[in-house]
Amino acid sequence: MSAAAAEPPVPPVGTRRARGAAGACRPVYDAASLLTVVVAEFNARGYDATSMEDLSLAAGISKSSFYHHVSGKEELLDLALQRALDGLFAILEERASRDGPPVERLHHIVRRQVEVLISELPYVTLLLRLRGNTETERRALARRRAFDATVAALVADAISEGQVRATVEPWLAARLLSGAINSIIDWYRPGRTGAEHLPDEVVRMVSEGILPPA
């Protein structure tokens, strides 16, 4: 369990600006700036439960205005998911993810994955909650699985080289590791004090143990 976040609001969370009010300036968007507002809405209710009407209210523009920027609701999802996945895969390209002993490469990846989850929180949150209902979603899930598989292979390497303790199932270790890291989207909220220590704390706890032994 870890349902830490505030009770998700049912009404739109974005800033509602009076449309057409006397002297009021209407918000003017490009595709990128729209995405910020849209992704917050998707995360508040889930993609499927968020209507174009919800997005319209949150962004302060009419439903039809969205179709000037994107082809439809699904493209908004696609743009957000690409951003999340690009951030994750960039980690694997870093030198410290590719050179050195497996254990150290793995620790680097874990640390950086925590950092990316934090820096790209809304986008990764959307990714991690996908169900695979459309082709767009399934493409994103396939990329996500590829990322997981890369990390899992490295976990297996690190365990086989670092055998000092009782046998550990590499596959299970990779799953629990992912689960622990990804849970960040359920409880981390921007502005936490001490967030700069979080990546190292996570690395330490998954290495030394989360709970005291019996």
Place this chain on the structure above:
Amino acid sequence: MSAAAAEPPVPPVGTRRARGAAGACRPVYDAASLLTVVVAEFNARGYDATSMEDLSLAAGISKSSFYHHVSGKEELLDLALQRALDGLFAILEERASRDGPPVERLHHIVRRQVEVLISELPYVTLLLRLRGNTETERRALARRRAFDATVAALVADAISEGQVRATVEPWLAARLLSGAINSIIDWYRPGRTGAEHLPDEVVRMVSEGILPPA
């Protein structure tokens, strides 16, 4: 990351029986037996994306037949969530969850939580993916948070009594623990061989560490 499950199917996953075919027996349900079929559909696409039409096709009865058993789609969700939460809270009532040193009580709870996640997999899966869009969902999320808070308090006790290692943040430990355990719904599938060892394996790994230390 941990998107292990097979590509979620968009069409209904349930058994489609020919309705009204010559000589065919129509499925006859009560509220409980309907729930099995319904929850599988909810999990395949997500609650919001699953229509009464989808449920109808999966169960092999017409949409309107559902309203003989329940008041509507939301009551189906409610029944499933109650089952998940009742299973989890029953753990906390067990003697071994209430008596003894905090560390041992905690290990028992973790072990049992893994068992319940496995035995009630579809129901707990539904619970863990809630967004809180309706009053029913928010009630369930509140109960879930209460469960988490109980475990988190015990984690804090166990850590303060078992200080042999470097300082551990109890709050973070509780979060990572929940994340690791709950990830089970993303990768465990019924019929796995060796599933009987999983609860103890999880307890061991969250205690001794998931990854080798540097």
Place this chain on the structure above:
DNA sequence: GTCTATAAGGAGATAGAC
């Protein structure tokens, strides 16, 4: 880049027969 108006279809739910 935004608007109003509207089309076309799918949603959850109900009525009443068998």
Place this chain on the structure above:
DNA sequence: GTCTATCTCCTTATAGAC
């Protein structure tokens, strides 16, 4: 306990003016 037929509302998306 299930059916067919229907209601009403809400959904995504488009047309065309400013």
